[in-house]
Amino acid sequence: xxxxxxxxxxxxxxxxxxxxxxxxxxxxxxxxxxxxxxxxxxxxxxxxxxxxxxxxxxxxxxxxxxxxxxxxxxxxxxxxxxxxxxxxxxxxxxxxxxxxxxxxxxxxxxxxxxxxxxxxxxxxxxxxxxxxxxxxxxxxxxxxxxxxxxxxxxxxxxxxxxxxxxxxxxxxxxxxxxxxxxxxxxxxxxxxxxxxxxxxxxxxxxxxxxxxxxxxxxxxxxxxxxxxxxxxxxxxxxxxxxxxxxxxxxxxxxxxxxxxxxxxxxxxxxxxxxxxxxxxxxxxxxx
Amino acid sequence: xxxxxxxxxxxxxxxxxxxxxxxxxxxxxxxxxxxxxxxxxxxxxxxxxxxxxxxxxxxxxxxxxxxxxxxxxxxxxxxxxxxxxxxxxxxxxxxxxxxxxxxxxxxxxxxxxxxxxxxxxxxxxxxxxxxxxxxxxxxxxxxxxxxxxxxxxxxxxxxxxxxxxxxxxxxxxxxxxxxxxxxxxxxxxxxxxxxxxxxxxxxxxxxxxxxxxxxxxxxxxxxxxxxxxxxxxxxxxxxxxxxxxxxxxxxxxxxxxxxxxxxxxxxxxxxxxxxxxxxxxxxxxxxxxxxxxxxxxxxxxxxxxxxxxxxxxxxxxxxxxxxxxxxxxxxxxxxxxxxxxxxxxxxxxxxxxxxxxxxxxxxxxxxxxxxxxxxxxxxxxxxxxxxxxxxxxxxxxxxxxxxxxxxxxxxxxxxxxxxxx
Numbered sequence: 001x002x003x004x005x006x007x008x009x010x011x012x013x014x015x016x017x018x019x020x021x022x023x024x025x026x027x028x029x030x031x032x033x034x035x036x037x038x039x040x041x042x043x044x045x046x047x048x049x050x051x052x053x054x055x056x057x058x059x060x061x062x063x064x065x066x067x068x069x070x071x072x073x074x075x076x077x078x079x080x081x082x083x084x085x086x087x088x089x090x091x092x093x094x095x096x097x098x099x100x101x102x103x104x105x106x107x108x109x110x111x112x113x114x115x116x117x118x119x120x121x122x123x124x125x126x127x128x129x130x131x132x133x134x135x136x137x138x139x140x141x142x143x144x145x146x147x148x149x150x151x152x153x154x155x156x157x158x159x160x161x162x163x164x165x166x167x168x169x170x171x172x173x174x175x176x177x178x179x180x181x182x183x184x185x186x187x188x189x190x191x192x193x194x195x196x197x198x199x200x201x202x203x204x205x206x207x208x209x210x211x212x213x214x215x216x217x218x219x220x221x222x223x224x225x226x227x228x229x230x231x232x233x234x235x236x237x238x239x240x241x242x243x244x245x246x247x248x249x250x251x252x253x254x255x256x257x258x259x260x261x262x263x264x265x266x267x268x269x270x271x272x273x274x275x276x277x278x279x280x281x282x283x284x285x286x287x
Numbered sequence: 288x289x290x291x292x293x294x295x296x297x298x299x300x301x302x303x304x305x306x307x308x309x310x311x312x313x314x315x316x317x318x319x320x321x322x323x324x325x326x327x328x329x330x331x332x333x334x335x336x337x338x339x340x341x342x343x344x345x346x347x348x349x350x351x352x353x354x355x356x357x358x359x360x361x362x363x364x365x366x367x368x369x370x371x372x373x374x375x376x377x378x379x380x381x382x383x384x385x386x387x388x389x390x391x392x393x394x395x396x397x398x399x400x401x402x403x404x405x406x407x408x409x410x411x412x413x414x415x416x417x418x419x420x421x422x423x424x425x426x427x428x429x430x431x432x433x434x435x436x437x438x439x440x441x442x443x444x445x446x447x448x449x450x451x452x453x454x455x456x457x458x459x460x461x462x463x464x465x466x467x468x469x470x471x472x473x474x475x476x477x478x479x480x481x482x483x484x485x486x487x488x489x490x491x492x493x494x495x496x497x498x499x500x501x502x503x504x505x506x507x508x509x510x511x512x513x514x515x516x517x518x519x520x521x522x523x524x525x526x527x528x529x530x531x532x533x534x535x536x537x538x539x540x541x542x543x544x545x546x547x548x549x550x551x552x553x554x555x556x557x558x559x560x561x562x563x564x565x566x567x568x569x570x571x572x573x574x575x576x577x578x579x580x581x582x583x584x585x586x587x588x589x590x591x592x593x594x595x596x597x598x599x600x601x602x603x604x605x606x607x608x609x610x611x612x613x614x615x616x617x618x619x620x621x622x623x624x625x626x627x628x629x630x631x632x633x634x635x636x637x638x639x640x641x642x643x644x645x646x647x648x649x650x651x652x653x654x655x656x657x658x659x660x661x662x663x664x665x666x667x668x669x670x671x672x673x674x675x676x677x678x679x680x681x682x683x684x685x686x687x688x689x690x691x692x693x694x695x696x697x698x699x700x701x702x703x704x705x706x707x708x
Contacts, residue, residue, distance in 0.1 A: 008395075009393040009394060009395055010394055010395050010396060010397065011394060012391050012392060012393045012394070013380060013381070013383055013386070013387065013391065013392040013394075014386075014387060014390065014391040014392070015386050015387055015388060015389060015390075029428075030423075030426075032423050032428050032429040033423035033424060036419055036420045036423045036429075037420075039416075040409055040412060040416075040420060043411075043412075044409055044411040044412065047411045047452075048411075114406075115406055115407050115424070116384070117379075117384060118384070118400075118402045118403045118406045119382065119384070119400060119402070119403075119406045119407070119424055119425065120382050120383040120384055120400065121424060121426065281386050282385070282386065284379070284384055284385045285302065285385055
């Protein structure tokens with residue numbers, strides 16, 4: 001669909017389409033729908049569960065606890081001045097946000113096929129609403145983090161927030177867009193190659209180990225210099241490391257690494273939208 | 288006088304048969320190569336016309352082929368056709384769910400489509416929450432829905448349950464609520480696919496009335512696809528018939544409906560047998576089923592007398608020992624009743640035997656006749672199964688009355704008396 005330049009017609013439907021068809025005006029028109037999807041996502045996930053929204057808190061807390069026991073107490077990974085639980089909680093919150101953006105958007109076509117085959121709206125509304133839903137969850141998890149932060153601070157831990165924290169929202173946006181980009185790429189390819197579905201689950205799991213979630217980037221460079229490039233080429237490693245630097249003044253912050261992440265994000269997002277657009281046009285015939 | 292709001296030009300849609308979706312790499316490469324040479328797509332030429340029961344040589348098939356339609360503002364256009372004729376494909380293209388292979392649709396107004404009621408309903412959400420979600424999916428803004436919320440709830444008749452999750456609703460209530468949202472949609476062009484086939488009689492009446500308001504009262508353009516000839520006849524100002532992806536008829540609603548009903552090779556309401564059924568004692572020439580005083584080519588309607596004529600030559604000297612019996616079956620193949628020519632004895636030589644069903648006796652639907660030639664009232668000397676089939680169409684009904692199918696197959700006109708008269 002393209003808006004006709006000929007003002008005689010409101011719009012035309014044909015097989016011709018623009019190379020990149022990102023109609024911001026139309027998405028804006030459907031913003032109410034996007035927020036209603038967010039609302040639906042938030043309130044229906046834990047309906048008819050006993051603990052309800054508490055699950056938003058339980059998941060990261062127990063993961064952080066497990067990581068602390070396994071990686072810090074058993075495997076003796078050093079987290080410096082920072083209490084290892086707080087170190088893990090920061091990493092996990094950030095990583096979980098990215099992960100849920102990626103996995104949530106990656107099944108856009110598969111899980112909405114029924115709706116997509118019956119009604120038109122800009123399909124990108126769905127992945128966008130997933131990212132916003134996750135932003136909401138991330139907000140809640142950040143609140144717990146702040147709670148524990150205060151607890152440790154009051155108990156005399158040597159922690160302080162870095163001044164660069166004002167750039168934290170930018171970091172969150174980068175993460176969201178990166179997850180969105182990859183998710184859209186995968187969601188488009190899954191419609192044709194269903195194998196990818198199986199890859200995502202454990203692929204994301206593996207990626208976590210390469211994203212400096214449970215160890216500082218410096219430790220990798222020190223202990224495994226030969227394989228450190230694996231982590232250094234992973235844009236998410238810089239995001240996690242930078243987030244920890246902002247929140248806990250721990251580790252290093254590399255402007256170069258961050259720039260690298262931004263560039264990769266933009267590239268991924270560009271191709272994500274491109275392929276997503278191409279897929280939304282013909283996926284109903286191939287699903 | 289009124290301007291053209293929607294124009295469909297040379298619209299075609301091609302599908303691939305067989306393993307759709309895996310799309311072979313070699314076909315993709317060939318396409319790409321032809322594109323590079325600036326030749327037309329090789330697979331666009333080989334597509335065969337979409338005839339389901341006839342196996343085609345090609346792997347590609349045209350679901351729609353060269354459709355040209357112009358719709359004027361305020362028109363209610365009915366689209367009828369058998370299953371697989373391309374109706375849904377056309378609606379899907381108009382609703383921007385799928386793209387045409389070639390051709391273009393131009394519109395001057397916003398199109399909203401109702402291919403299903405309750406798209407996106409979430410069973411965990413309450414009725415009210417679903418009104419907002421469904422409304423937004425159909426293209427309304429939050430403030431628009433807020434304005435109409437009270438009307439929607441009232442129209443649905445679900446006031447008591449509006450804050451209960453939809454999963455506790457009966458399926459009927461769900462449909463009511465969903466239709467209510469859709470009914471308050473205000474696009475320039477509304478595209479509707481058979482959504483009226485749901486709900487109880489009272490609600491259907493309400494729904495048809497609402498549709499009437501939308502099209503006549505508010506002057507909105509409507510494209511309406513249905514199998515229900517009664518509702519097409521009462522709602523549409525014009526209709527077209529699709530067959531194998533092509534428009535085969537485009538004109539007045541009544542003509543389109545009768546064109547559709549008598550079309551199709553498997554429907555034979557009159558047959559000449561030639562020498563096919565030429566037995567020792569009799570020679571069957573032809574059988575026809577039609578409304579009395581109408582032509583065999585006209586559609587048979589339920590609100591007129593139906594005449595079944597049998598033409599045969601009786602050759603033996605003892606015609607009084609024989610008679611004809613027909614068994615009538617409904618479209619499910621269930622036998623309904625039998626009727627015999629015992630009251631009108633056969634004569635030697637040519638016979639034209641007529642049998643009449645009173646008006647309104649057979650309900651709309653498809654029927655099959657089996658022919659029996661009986662000797663001595665007990666022995667069938669000739670049995671021809673499903674010798675004739677015919678379709679009885681809905682008569683024109685008044686606006687606002689029930690448009691669906693009544694239960695059963697016959698509707699005899701019994702006598703009624705009020706003792707106080």
